[in-house]
Amino acid sequence: MLNWLIGWKGYAIGAGLALLSGWGYGQLKYHAGYSAAQQDQERQELIDFRKEVGTLQAASERIYNASTQLQTTIPVLIQGYDHEANLAPLSADCGPISAGRLLNINAAIEKATSARQSGRTVP
Numbered sequence: 001m002l003n004w005l006i007g008w009k010g011y012a013i014g015a016g017l018a019l020l021s022g023w024g025y026g027q028l029k030y031h032a033g034y035s036a037a038q039q040d041q042e043r044q045e046l047i048d049f050r051k052e053v054g055t056l057q058a059a060s061e062r063i064y065n066a067s068t069q070l071q072t073t074i075p076v077l078i079q080g081y082d083h084e085a086n087l088a089p090l091s092a093d094c095g096p097i098s099a100g101r102l103l104n105i106n107a108a109i110e111k112a113t114s115a116r117q118s119g120r121t122v123p
Helices: 002-006 008-087 099-118
Strands: none
Touching: none
């Protein structure tokens, strides 16, 4: 029985087993590397996610602070407006401003603003 293992059949079987074990080892290493790469990618995605969460948290806090500041400021502005309206009320014949007059007023305001920014005088 050992006689046939000594000949070319034995070498063929040995070579086949070596190829099979080499292929199996290659598959094992491939899957280990693939899993490691997937874990690295998922880890990086989690790090990026945490950065985005931090950015959104900071933006949320800024918005909250701004809204809180507005909540305290608006009543003061309204009270000041009401006080001025009581001190100097509009005359009884003062009606709503027409659309054309409002456009002229806005155009004059824009001219004055642009002249102030450029250092020129209003024509």
